[in-house]
Amino acid sequence: MRVSELRPFCLGLLERCSVPADDAALLVDSLLEAELKGVSSHGLNRLPTYVKRLKAQLVKATAEIITERDMGAIAVVDGNHSIPQVIGHRAMAMAIEKARRYGIGAVLAKNSGHFGMTSAYGLRAAEQNMIAVVLSNVTPLMPPAGGSSKLLGNNPLAVVAPTKGDPIVTDMGMSKVVLGKLLVAKSQGKKIPLDWALDKDGNPTDDPGEALQGLLLPIAGPKGYSLIVAIEILTGVLAGAYGWQVKSLYDFSAPENISHFFLAVDIKAFLPLEEYFSRIEDFRLGIKNSRKAPGTEEIYLPGEIELNRLKRAGTDPSIALPENVIKDLNAVAEEVGAKSLSAFA
């Protein structure tokens, strides 16, 4: 379906949940952007769940974000279970303001939830000639190194830096693979590598079915585990809900209690902007035009592939939604009394 058809459908769902128009647009556009970047794991497949959480009042339709602390270059905001994307952009904007004044700014956001692509917030800072670091904790799916309990999340980390052209975007989770890859392997009857997951007892497994009942493993063994713990401390421990205290997006018994950490670095506090842009252009081109390994057609900067997809999408692009996503969207539309997708096609 075309974006011009999908967008009003999605906005209609959120309108039925009493989400203010601006916040609804922010949320829907972030999901559409993820789809157009090819990151469908953070796209419209999430919307039915977001809507259900709104209806269940686990997420508040009207943002009531409280500034709990505001001291120099830092602030702590209580998202108060408002829409996570709204909390995130509000907090990032505060970090940007702080950085403009103090050279650097950090905002910790608590009582939030699954907020989509982590780099989306950093992109706002890059537009303001700032480098951003964004961290979040998420629902636990992984064990500590040597463990077999689901204690730690696939905590994402994003670093976004502006260039003369597209920003350079590091945006990564900390698991070796996402759950989706296990589902695909299972449906195809394939074995998986032994370093992807553990079974429910904590043994390495090459059976995707066992893995789905078990635990994901982090990238790079103890290094990935160390990174996840560091992110958990800067988000969950500072904010008050860490690791096993964070609830899943798909658990309708309680709020998620996810927290985020937003850091903005004002480049012009460190060096003249034109010098920065000339350097990062040289850095970018040095990588881009470097010698390829055999079999490589093109070398990409981090995030370049996704941003290229978005640019190529053009005006009113089409998004091919899987059957199950269409079904879920229509089901939730019926649930909230909104028009079905077919009414917009």
Place this chain on the structure above:
Amino acid sequence: MRVSELRPFCLGLLERCSVPADDAALLVDSLLEAELKGVSSHGLNRLPTYVKRLKAQLVKATAEIITERDMGAIAVVDGNHSIPQVIGHRAMAMAIEKARRYGIGAVLAKNSGHFGMTSAYGLRAAEQNMIAVVLSNVTPLMPPAGGSSKLLGNNPLAVVAPTKGDPIVTDMGMSKVVLGKLLVAKSQGKKIPLDWALDKDGNPTDDPGEALQGLLLPIAGPKGYSLIVAIEILTGVLAGAYGWQVKSLYDFSAPENISHFFLAVDIKAFLPLEEYFSRIEDFRLGIKNSRKAPGTEEIYLPGEIELNRLKRAGTDPSIALPENVIKDLNAVAEEVGAKSLSAFA
């Protein structure tokens, strides 16, 4: 040899290079601490090279560190090719001061060099009830994803957080393995996994000899590459010497031009300290006492193994130096006219 014998020998070397006593002690103690933590890659094996660089005046014995910019919560210091460990601790101390005032503080240090264990600086912040993030670029050994040129360094990242007991210490490089592992495999005539390194033409190789002539590979494929690029931007691009512009510690034709980024986060700006310490204790114990995977004897927090080794070392521990390190230390002692190791034994 005992630390009580090694220490005066090492200080003697630096004295012959006109390094002030306090700075010499800082440098030597950081190398001894790395040895006692079991991180001998950042221990006394580095000292002969440090001394040679001092004699060649590529590193200045007397610190002349210049505060180039000082604005709100950030500063930029020009290390001016002083001893990197001295630059690092000076810069971290400034970040801590900034954080005390503004809640968070960041210091970029340029014209520095190989500064030993990245977490050593963060530990100073943890002593002040702060969380630290420390980043550095280093000499390039790795290609971008899909590339075959040595453009990017094994850029380390450390995050150190205080607890009631030992701090939790994330301290990691970004290569799949260090060069030393290739040397060991080669000397044992063993093959290496295909994801450790590329040969000089950019092909995956299982021959450690070919790998040593080639390029190291990052952890986690494109994720590791993305992290390395992010660190390079926050250090080298901001500071003025990035990737291929950084020289090796073992290249005696030029200064290294390494740069570091120090971030201090003052915990008490975000929440009451006692609340933090009680939370992180619960977080630590939740991991420590969680269910073990089959075959695991104990679950460790990041950095715990190294800190345990240091504590177990006791007073005046012995360090077993490899033959080649002893030989290099004695050779450099002769070069600078200092007493040989045997004079202290």
